[in-house]
Amino acid sequence: MAEFLFERLCLIGVGLIGSSVARAARAKGGIARTIVAHTRRPETLARVRELGFADLVEADAGRAVEGADCVILCVPVGAYAGVMRRIAPHLAPGCILSDAGSTKGSVIRDLKPLLPAGVQLVPAHPMAGTEHSGPDAGFAELFENRYVIITPVPGGDPAAAERIAELWRRLGSMVERMDAETHDKVVAIVSHLPHLIAFTICGTADDLAEETREAVLRFAASGFRDFTRIASSDVDMWRDIFLNNRDALLEMLARFTEDSHALARAVRYGQADFIEDRIRRGRRIRRGLIERKQA
Template identity: 75%
Template sequence: MNTQGFLFERLCIIGPGLIGGSIARMARAHGGVARHVVTTANTEASRARVRELGFADSVADTPEEAVQGADGVVLCIPVGAYAGVMSRIGPHMAPGAVLTDAGSTKGSVVRDVLPHLPAGVHFVPAHPMAGTEFSGPDAGFPSLFEGRYCIMTPLPGTDASAVAKVRALWEAAGSMVETMDPATHDKVVAMVSHLPHLIAFTICGTADDLAEETREAVLKFAASGFRDFTRIAASDVAMWRDVFLNNREALLEMLARFTEDSHALARAVRYGQADFIEDRIRRGRKIRRGLIERKQA
């Protein structure tokens, strides 16, 4: 906190979509976070919409302009766009500024940001584990991060006060902040988030093929199981394309593990091994109970 009681004098949010728009709305609703919130988007339509919605104090036409004089910068763009945006904003960032992000992969983010990071700017990667099936400037809301985890992956030797500021930002948003190294983060989220999305996208296509092939209205009878899968399958295209491409190794490893396990269960079904099947179902129930006890469900 500075003497005026603001965490950041000028907080710049690059990408005012679901995540960026929610951070901006939260910062303006919360007295202590930012004196001024500036944002920018890559299309004139999005910039105009943010001006209409009024959730930022100002809207810059370019990222170069947006970061000028900002003591806090948050990248809220698809992770595949980091290198390009960093090459543009790096030369314009203020010395002493804190740079953070909201990307779902962390190894690729470190790889793409560091080459463009100016001396004296402190980079603290972060990943708020929150989202909805909606995207764009209209999708955000100030309470999106409340009660959700935010994983920070600061690199060794990072300025401690910069790390503390990013932690304070997410705590102000109502998140529970955890710290781990980027590689562990990427493995954990590959399992709990990226693989489930890959499965959801896939099963929608498999069902659609069957519906076309048999001329049966398979989708008409989507039971509750399938409906849950389609909710996450409605996620943003560019974001998820970039997540898959930038967490490739961990995602492919988790898919391989899942495929082995699904084949083991299929084999038990084929040979009528009731005990094995029951054991797998019980395990799912146990994990569900664990999540409920942790109040994550």
Template identity: 65%
Template sequence: MTGHHDTTGNSPLFGTLAVIGPGLIGSSILRRARQDGTIAARLVACDASPAVRARVAELGLADRVEADPLRAVADADCVILCVPVGAVAEVGAAILPAMKPGAILTEVGSTKQSIIGAITPFLRPDVPFVPTHPMAGTEYSGPDAGFATLFDDRWCLLTPLPDTDPAAVSVIETLWHRMGARTRIMDAAHHDRVCAIVSHLPHLLAFTICGTADDLADETRSEVLDFAASGFRDFTRIAASDPVMWRDIFLNNRDALLEMLARFTEDAQAMARAIRWGDEAFIVDRIERGRRIRRSLLENRQA
């Protein structure tokens, strides 16, 4: 079914690649594909917003810019949904009937069980669906935020369904390798737990600490803004992220996120107890573990 995709590296992987939602991730995919001739011969971008469409055309990110998703996907060999998590299933359900047999549907959402559960009723046996999550990004959003090297050395996690055509999974792995990413295949539930701790909880903490600072008395609050370079700044970078996207992620990964938050809360209480009672060994152990993790990230080229 996916035999017409060339994974040898000589000619493009896809004749036509369609990106629905050319924001940070979508526009980075388009930029990379523009730069690398082995990804797709033709690029189509689609967005509901006239301003986004105009900007994508201005930046020359695609060969065709469409307002209508059905037109955008009609001749595509691969469609990548890059819309917020809460909209993936709705957009997927709308475009699936218009896709051609053998074309691959994929998406880049940060929560997997919710997306798979919502889109499954609309899937077609002749259109393989390969959910993915490129773990890359910045705090900026929109088509101007993307860049061709965004995925270099970053992980892209694939969470195929048990009955997903292995050939299609292999094609999408090849796509992400050509994007510069490393890939790993994992179960959707496991993915959601991993992302709850490495991505979703840190964002929740960043939004919350900024809220706490914002609620302080006026004179303290102005000092927070004056002296932020001492660590608060790193939280504000994460907290600058897109609100709609993160609202959707929190609500769609509710169970795993609340579980990790509960564990974190217990650990924070343990740290509070150690500080209260002067348990120096406990405090030093926690700090050492943080340093060790940072070193590992640097060695793994993920920092």
């Protein structure tokens, strides 16, 4: 086994996710001889230099990827096509291009057409995060014991997918593989719909009459408070996720809406059995999570 998994690891975007990859790679060792970081804005670049989790900080995306044997995109998924146009001409043959984006169908759609010959695409999604963003929010333990889903592209080199899997295992994660379509459906219900709901209910509360809204903030208690934590996530990231997992998200929202109407109807007509059945299903799902130690 080589001393390092990669000679030169380039992170395009070093907010919460990218900076956590850099920090974890340093902390674990054996992952990359050199870590190159690129970020878009001069002020973030300056902050990344101060934080010092990368060996090289590069203002130009094209120059950043030059000579890298692994490039990981850690920018909002809506920025992929633009970023890819800038870096594609500079990607070295033999390089593996991967990412951490929360949608996978759109990522393949946006990256594959511009992929230079000799470069392997291995889309990946670490199922770990917080509601904070930017390079200060990252930490080395973020991926510890969390799942990373890899969605290999048809016709891709299995050895490249295996190296990305090994990268994440060395960062502390468990790796699962599935196709991009299944991934997008699963995250639609596990993460994207809960976020859409959380943003929505905050808006609904915000529209209440002044007096009620004041009381809502005061008595946020449990329930609403958990929703607002989810709803405090980054604007650009979530706009891009919604727009880039549109079909699966709208499908899951439609199912959820039908189900909420059925429960509302039972409440309206006093159908206790139906209501109890719904509550019991919630408890059963929770038990399933506890058994799987995901609670």
